[in-house]
Amino acid sequence: MNHDDVRRAVSERMDGERLSGRTAAALDRHLASCASCRAFESGAWRLREAARFGVAERVPDLVEPIMRAVRADTASGRRALLAGWRRPPRVRRLGAFGAVAASLVVGLVAGSLTVGGPWHADEQTTIASAADVSASVADAASRVRAYQATFTVTERDPAGPAKRRDLSMNVAFRAPEQFRLDLADHTPGAGTRFAADDLELIVNGRSSYLVAPSACPIGVCPAREQVVRNRLPFSSATPAPTDLVVPVSTLVDAPEMQVVRAGRIMGRSAIEVRLPFERARSLFPFLDLGGRWRPFFPGDRVELWLDARNWFPLRYTVYPAVGPNRDEWQLRFGIPDEPAGVPIFQVQAVSIDQTAPDASAFRIPHVRSATDEGARAATIDEIRRSVRFAPVAPTRVDGLPLYRAVLPQSEGDDAVLTYSSGLSWLKLGETHVSSGDRFFGPVGVHSQQVQIDGVGTAYYAPASDRHGRRLAIHTADGRDLYLETNLSREQLLGAAASLDVRAAPLPSRWLTNASPLGTTRRVSLAEAAAAVPFTLLVPTPPAGYSLASVETVTVSGTASVNLYFVQEDLADAGPLRLHEEAATALPPGSAPRQFAISVRGVAGRWSPDRNQLEWVEAGVYYSLDGSGLELADLLGVAASMRPAAVSTPLGSSAAMPASAGSPGPA
């Protein structure tokens, strides 16, 4: 029997399957001599206990405290009691008092266990606020130098071929940019009946290696192998999913995070936080790396237990969300009804250790062909000679030292400086010859306008699944900069404030895209209100959203306005968009399904496949859409719409934060 056979047999035995006498004997012989398979077996049992897939009352995780209490008890009173059973004379010596005392101890333990068990002293400590957790996570991330851990992973997929899958996951990290993730699928039938989601990801500074199953409909998916050379530092094309070590991208600036309670996991003081799946996506990097995983609804609930000392994830569990949107989503994916209290996915740490993994763990295997990402390492002098400018450098990067300077392969003459400590990093790209008509770097046209002390106007984009928090600055002396980081928004803005540059208004060609067919222009709310022949209505956005940008669109002579509301720190959720345009009727419907609905007292249209609500009111066509928002949310937003308060200059409107809109063209 090899290790995989053994682990499969362990899983089968745990599932209650009868093993043949020969298999059972071979299994026990192997377990007796193989420490790693013994660790798998014990981890799997622990997971089985912790993640028993049935409706369970929400009780504190008290297995460890209980067992400690029981062990402590055993060490004192119960040992005497049990000894007494073996030595009747001693019982006789203790007499009636001994029997009563023993019964009292047994009763104490039984009573305690019946109501859920005792809390450890640590659990009575004050629970941190969400802001404290964010700050502590950010601080801890910059101090992690090395890490290695083993997890068990359980997936429950009623629509999948295995219904339930058991995997193990090893994670290794060495600062600044060595990372390894190994995932092994131990589900019975994996690799034969259906695809085993085994994958291996190694990031080693300038190179990366990935071997993972391709997607495929059913059966065994072929492995896809990819090597990347000359990788950009903290590349967005080949990222290292370091949130598995400390979830800094997930938890820093996470307004949706709820701090729930304290407890103990793996014998460690732990804190539980909750957040929606879409916010916790960085904790599930394997979903994007390859293989066939169950789908998750953006609003599914993730309960994440973190080590309260160093903020390592100890256990995270996904529970189905409740509501009509989730029901419809289930139908779309052919998933039977999933009760809200039953976990659908769980990752549980089995061991965590902060000793440095051996360097050989990060060795990139040799393969015939590799993708050249194109970054050339360079000194500042070499950059100066190559791109003919000395790159500007921030003086405040929260203690992160300069890590690497590179010249990317893209045609623009640009340079990238990177700073890193532990898991924290900040990247600064710069060019002097941005010939395009958009922001330089990965910052979109509807990014949020922010004011940076001493610098001026910059444009901010929240973190997404491929990018960190980003900021673009167009300077008065012809530089275009972008900063990207996994630090907090405040730290990013602080780093930008320490740059010796002065922002200039954006060139008009950046704000305006004019073609013979039409024009789009990023404007202030007041400008938008003046550009259309009707009273612009502005809603109160849902909690967590704020107005990021306003644009006027004129196509074929028809002027309209788009308002973009974004979640402050969640780019992947997509914006809430409001469109307003003079019209007397709804445009022809083109969505797969559309329903009549009353909006603000008039007849409207609801297109569930687009999450879009449309209506015509007083000669104006309105359209509201936003991924992740339910019909009730959109109706609530529609009901809140009021005439825009734009009589005073930009920034004074209650609905219009100072950060939104346009500073006007240069």
Add this chain to the structure above:
Amino acid sequence: MSIRRTAGAAGGLVAGFVAGAIVTLSLQSAARVPGPQGSPLSDAPPVPAATERQAAGTFLAWTPGGLPAGFRASLPSVPLVERDVVVESDLAWLTRSFSSTGEVVDDPPPGLSIPLEVAAVDPAEYAPFLPPVDRGVVADLADGYGVLGESSAELRHLGLGAVLRFGSVDVAISAVLPDELVGANELLVSRTRAKALGLTHDRYALIQPRGPATDRMIMRALKPLVPQGLPVQVRAPGQTPYFRQGDAVLPPVQLKLLFGEFAAAPDPARPGYLKIDPVWERAHIATEHVPILGNVTCNVALFPQLRGALRELARRGLQDTITSYSGCYARRYNNRDPHQAISHHTWGIAVDINVPQNPFGAPPHEDPRLVRVFQRWGFIWGGTFVVPDGMHFEYRRPPER
């Protein structure tokens, strides 16, 4: 044990039980947080009911092999047509791509490129077919930018600000739109930009009718625009997953997501055939033994469904419904015509069975029991295509459970 001792032990047990429970409950309440901090995850006010389903106002029309010459010019003159846009679509060969931060993302092996299904529209004609909130995109298209479909962006891991290079032509990406708005094409550009990419074929049209109309009414109205005998296909929203030509089979971007994407090049030695990246071929294509057919060469991900279908045929005693097998994996264009799309046989996801009795274009003669078994296992039968291809069974969906 005496009665006194038994009573004492029982009393101790009860007292201990009660004390243990009380102490534990008090400890638990000390540690319990009054309520979650931060905003609630969801607040669910009552939702008014969305009532009756509304009729669609947009239709798709296409003809096999591409729209005939003159169709686009004639369409506006059809009385029933209020607005229309004709979509051009062909292959373009991607030689490199860059992310918005300048990383090289696609870097095919020397001598090979990645075939992309690219569509082109006249932005002015296209505008009324976009939801008004997305209409700003047409100004970008008119300005030479490209738009990625959502699945294409997912496949490439590229988005806004990325650059796709086709030989000497660079297309910068200004937006990512849902697949349904770009006909599940991988890239959408303007017709002007498409000239530089070598696109030439009109494939389908989107139509907004003048007044209420049905698909049959539209079909009748379009018949005079096409040569006799060429069937016109018309669909309303919801009748097909994507508004595009050949809507019975999966679009190439979905095939790539499910079965892998290859780099390739036209084979100069065999017109109508392709050279495929040998690395992709090694990983995705295999020769395996299956019931009834013997050794077949297919995409490795197809074998479970193919075996399932063939085993079921054998189990039901229907093996004689297959009299010949003519192949699965074939590196070629549709009908070996380099002006057409890449055949789905190139992904190794379709088998040709009983070819002599079922030549391409002729009325199909497969045994209905054979067809039912293959359909149950997730294959679509070419006998249902507009131009019948009775020999052809192609992956369409996972098997029925």
